[in-house]
Amino acid sequence: MAAIEQFRDQVRAAAAGKRPLRIRGGGSKDWYGGLLQGAILDTRVHTGIVDYEPTELVITARCGTPLAEIEATLAERNQMLAFEPPHFGEHATFGGAVAAGLSGPRRANIGAVRDFVLGAQLMDGKGEVLKFGGQVMKNVAGYDVSRLLVGSLGTLGLLLEVSVKVLPRAFAETTLQFQMSEIEALRCLNEWGGQPLPISASCWCEGVLALRLSGARAVDAAVVSLGGTVLNDADAFWTALREQQHAFFKGDAPLWRLSVPSTTSAIVLGGPQLIEWGGAQRWLRADSAAFDVIRRAAVAAGGHATLFRGGDKSVGVFQPLAPAVARIHARLKDAFDPAHIFNPGRMP
Known part of the structure; x- marks a missing residue:
């Protein structure tokens, strides 16, 4: 797709020049996390629901798809995003909701965003497209990277596409x-x-x-x-x-x-x-x-x-990490984003 090539060119140019990129959808959560910096990489050019299987309770959509569009589509089939992601603005996107990892009032009794993510496509700091997980619940052998991306605030890479489990609305x-x-x-x-x-x-x-x-x-x-x-x-x-x-x-x-x-x-x-x-x-x-x-x-x-x-x-926005955990975070960042161009400073 043209959007993917556009993203790849922007990522590779930023990596070559070691210039930071600020991944941004609707900007509804710009205030969340550390201070923002870098040229904007706008995800809203990559939009649309890729696949929706109401009988399988799974929806897959691109990162720039408006969150309101996702919820309206599910409502037509009396289904919902059970983790009730907050929008914090009318321009909230699906990718932004997953990257922020914020859940609403139902979270304690139903589960968090991470619990519903089945698979994801990610563009790393080299401009390569990586695929993790899938569209069924039992599809992962080893480390579940797709759920690792939830709440990472775009610091590991650019979320391109996400598959999540949905649930029927309560009677x-x-x-x-x-x-x-x-x-x-x-x-x-x-x-x-x-x-x-x-x-x-x-x-x-x-x-x-x-x-x-x-x-x-x-x-x-x-x-x-x-x-x-x-x-x-x-x-x-x-x-x-x-x-x-x-x-x-x-x-x-x-x-x-x-x-x-x-x-x-x-x-x-x-x-x-x-x-x-x-x-x-x-x-x-x-x-x-x-x-x-x-x-x-x-x-x-x-x-x-x-x-x-x-x-x-x-x-400090977030609680300081324990040294061992901080080292794991650093290794993950090095693996996915060697030039450290994605959302620097947004989170530890």
Whole structure:
């Protein structure tokens, strides 16, 4: 294809001149990760759904395909991207969603982006097209490189095409709300998580716990069992949460993302928090000057902290890697991108 040749020429010229390239789709997540640099390599010229087999629950699309187009196509067959990737803008692309590796409210109960990726095509730093995985669940012998690319923010190469598993939409969904404290909400979420309840999302903020139930007849039984108040217009609530348009996310204070075990009790860090994923994901509004305290608290809980949006990126966006892990990352980067031209500085 002409787009592939265009990419190859741009990559090889950049490698020869050791000039950085900034891989970019719709630019909806430009703020995520480290500081941006390099000439833009625009993926939107490589677009389109390559293959979609509703009966096989698999869709394959090119990197520049609008994420909204993917979701609309799936909706026609009553299917969905189960990991609910956030768009963060109307121009979000499929490749960008996979490269960012961000999942929405359903992640804790259904799985992350990485869990649904079956295969990928990648252009490496030499301009070569590499293929990993395939279009079925059991297709990998050895290291699963296609899933390694998820969340790599384009630092290993240019994602050209990705195949992902999709799921049917739930037959029924109901969202319940409960008035309770943070500690009480964490206790309930862990207690309910050990029961056969059709929970598909949770959110606690400012004394209110929202719990989404998805399925069929099990939803009605769970509503009777749990009580609470039914939330009207629940779809709008969960979409606003996924897109960070919820009132908690408004304002200029730096936004931190803490990933910790769901059983972790309340973490007091001097700023308002919103808790998702049964307690495993905690959003914090706090000054980036407190990064040492925030990161120590996350590590002490057995997790890590990311300066997700805003603030002073010089403190480091991502939690520093352990030396052994950092060496693995460096070797991978050398293997896929010998000249280190792809998205330098975007992540460790």
